[in-house]
Amino acid sequence: MSRIGIxxxxxxxxxxxxxxxxxYCRDSLNLDSVILIPDYTxxxxxxxxxxxxxxxxxxxxxxxxxxxxxxxxxxxLRRGGTSYTFETLSSLKELYPGDELFLIMGADMFLTLPSxxxxxxxxxxxxxxxxxxxxDDNRVLLDYYEETxxxxxxxxxxxxxxxxxxxxTFVRSNICNRELVSEYxxxxxxxxxxxxxxxxxRDYAAIIRGLxxxxxxxxxxxxxxxxxxLARLYGSDTGKAYIAGMIHDITKEIPxxxxxxxxxxxxxxxxxxxxxxxxxxxSISGSVYIRRELGITDEDMINAxxxxxxxxxxxxxxxxxxxxxxxxxxxxxxxxxEIMRERSRQSLEAAMLFSCQFFLQExxxxxxxxxxxxxxxxxxxxxxG
Ligand code: ATP
Numbered sequence: 001m002s003r004i005g006i007x008x009x010x011x012x013x014x015x016x017x018x019x020x021x022x023x024y025c026r027d028s029l030n031l032d033s034v035i036l037i038p039d040y041t042x043x044x045x046x047x048x049x050x051x052x053x054x055x056x057x058x059x060x061x062x063x064x065x066x067x068x069x070x071x072x073x074x075x076x077l078r079r080g081g082t083s084y085t086f087e088t089l090s091s092l093k094e095l096y097p098g099d100e101l102f103l104i105m106g107a108d109m110f111l112t113l114p115s116x117x118x119x120x121x122x123x124x125x126x127x128x129x130x131x132x133x134x135x136d137d138n139r140v141l142l143d144y145y146e147e148t149x150x151x152x153x154x155x156x157x158x159x160x161x162x163x164x165x166x167x168x169t170f171v172r173s174n175i176c177n178r179e180l181v182s183e184y185x186x187x188x189x190x191x192x193x194x195x196x197x198x199x200x201x202r203d204y205a206a207i208i209r210g211l212x213x214x215x216x217x218x219x220x221x222x223x224x225x226x227x228x229x230l231a232r233l234y235g236s237d238t239g240k241a242y243i244a245g246m247i248h249d250i251t252k253e254i255p256x257x258x259x260x261x262x263x264x265x266x267x268x269x270x271x272x273x274x275x276x277x278x279x280x281x282x283s284i285s286g287s288v289y290i291r292r293e294l295g296i297t298d299e300d301m302i303n304a305x306x307x308x309x310x311x312x313x314x315x316x317x318x319x320x321x322x323x324x325x326x327x328x329x330x331x332x333x334x335x336x337x338e339i340m341r342e343r344s345r346q347s348l349e350a351a352m353l354f355s356c357q358f359f360l361q362e363x364x365x366x367x368x369x370x371x372x373x374x375x376x377x378x379x380x381x382x383x384x385g
Contacts, residue, residue, distance in 0.1 A: 004096060005034035006126060007104040008076070008085060010042050011056050012049065013193060014063045015171050015184045017164040019070070024163050025104050025129055026069050033069045034104065035092075036060045039076045039083035044112060049172055051198050053077040062188035086118040089125040101126035106133045107141055110156075119152060128156035134165060172199045173239035176246075180228065180238070204246040207294070212253045220246050222329035223322070230321045234348060237318070243296075244304040244322050251289050252282040259285040266292070273369045280371065283309040311352060313376035320348045327355055353381045 005025050009018065014036070022034040038056040057074055064070040075091060076083040085103070092101060103126040110130035113119055122128075128149070130141045141158035149156055166184045174180050175193060182190055193201050208220055224245030231241035251259055259281045263270065266288030274280050287306035290296045304322040307315065311323050328341045328351070336358060343351040356378040363370050 002032040002096070002099045003030060003102065004092075004099050005029070005031040005102045005104050005129070006037065006089065006092060007034055008037040008039055008083070008088065010050065010168065011036065011038045011060050012051060012168050013056065013059045013171060013185070013189055013198070014038075015166055015168060015189075016186065017166040017184070019063055019067065019186070020163040021104065021106070021131055022070055023067070024131075024159070025102070028159070029102060029129065029157070031069065031102060033071055036064060036070065036072045037076055037088060038072075038074070040080050041082050043082050043084065043117070044109070049199065055192070055196065055198060059189045059192055062192060063186045065188070084117045086116070086121040086125075089122055093125050102129050103127070104129045104131070106131055108133060110141060110158075111144060113149060113154070114152065119154075123149075123152060123154040128154055129159065130156060131159040132162045133167075134162060173237065174242065175199045175201045176204055176239065177224075177228065177242040178205075179225075180242070202243075202294075204243060208246055208250055211250060216249055216253060219329065219331055220249055222331050223248060223325045226325040226329040227321050230325055230344065230348075231318075233345065234317060234321065236321055240298065240301055240304075240318055241321055241325075244301045244318060245325055247290055247294070247296075248286065248305050248308050248322055248326065249282060250305070251285040254282075254285070256281065262288050262292075271372075273371045276369060277371070280309055283307065307373065310371045310373040311356070311377035312373040313380040315377070317348075320352065324348060324351050324355070327351070349381055349384070352377065356381060 005022065007018070007022050011018065022036065025031060026034050038053065038060055040053055057072065057077055060072045064072050076088055079087070089101060089103070103122065105128065107130060110128065113128070116122060132138045132141060138158055138160055145154070145156045145158065171181055171184055178190070193199060194203070205221070209217055212220070224242045227241040227245035228238045230236070231238045251262065254262070256278055262285040263281065268284060268288065270284070274284070283306055287302050290305060291302055296302060300316050300318045303316065304319045307319050308322045308326055315323065324344050328337070328344045336354070340351055340354055343354050356374065359374065360370060360378060
């Protein structure tokens with residue numbers, strides 16, 4: 001008699017959290033094998049970003065290749081329709097009549113078990129193995145088992161601690177940031193996503209590399225890294241922060257006359273201050289360029305590029321992050337950079353006020369015009385202050 005782990009999921013995409021969980025269950029419960037089963041249509045999830053079953057299956061196969069005791073089944077994809085676990089377990093029980101089945105799942109799924117279709121059939125065919133997904137919910141799982149599932153006839157174990165804190169959602173929304181996601185994805189899965197352009201994958205490093213010299217490229221990578229740090233700290237979308245950071249200076253090295261053409265083509269009429277300040281053009285032309293050439297439609301990202309030089313009143317969290325990251329990124333060296341970095345970790349507004357004060361002084365000393373957007377930001381900061 002074999003002990004077989006059944007691990008179903010959307011696997012959109014499969015990540016190292018899934019793989020570590022499967023290996024951990026295999027080893028700690030002496031399972032002979034664990035079968036990964038990508039579902040066709042998950043009953044519990046809306047699938048707006050769901051890639052094809054073929055891609056998810058392929059990624060599972062690539063991920064499992066060479067891993068001891070891990071296999072992949074297309075049983076649910078072949079069956080089609082809504083992927084009910086009770087049906088899958090019934091088929092597997094027919095395939096492996098003498099074997100013991102263990103259904104593996106994360107805490108989020110475990111806590112919804114009674115609402116699954118025919119839970120009594122699930123509990124009859126398999127024991128449940130639940131694993132916490134964050135810090136300290138092992139006790140919650142055990143209590144839930146005692147109070148709810150046991151009465152329904154379930155046999156369940158709850159593992160001690162999370163194996164790896166990551167989700168497919170996180171991977172999908174940060175897929176363009178190789179540095180960040182490669183820790184969570186097997187290399188072959190990353191390559192498959194990149195090759196097929198899944199989840200909106202785009203190689204922004206390659207895109208900007210062709211448009212700028214070494215100095216600005218390194219600066220852009222540093223701003224993207226810094227923006228991700230700030231996004232984490234202030235609870236913003238790290239995926240958008242990365243992309244906006246990478247492309248914030250995308251047109252800066254395009255000749256000035258071409259930038260003016262891009263701006264005009266975008267239907268933007270420069271005001272008098274802008275006309276006299278070529279240093280402001282790249283953020284305006286950049287916002288047009290990323291919409292037109294890269295097909296970016298996210299208004300928040302477009303505005304983050306558009307206002308990263310002057311700022312403005314009423315900036316969104318992402319706009320503030322890109323504006324500040326441009327000042328605090330590694331490689332920046334100016335009088336006051338350390339204060340700016342320190343303030344950026346305390347409050348975004350404190351850092352923006354510091355930068356505004358610095359700029360207003362510098363511009364007025366040189367008798368240069370100050371753009372109304374910059375004054376608007378300053379006024380807003382001191383009036384709220
Ligand atoms: P999404 O973020 O799209 O909701 P997911 O990361 O939860 O996806 P699924 O494919 O839906 O991945 O998960 C399949 C199973 O794996 C579920 O039982 C889920 O609870 C579990 N699981 C996913 N990630 C982890 C993790 N890091 N630790 C423990 N269990 C996990």
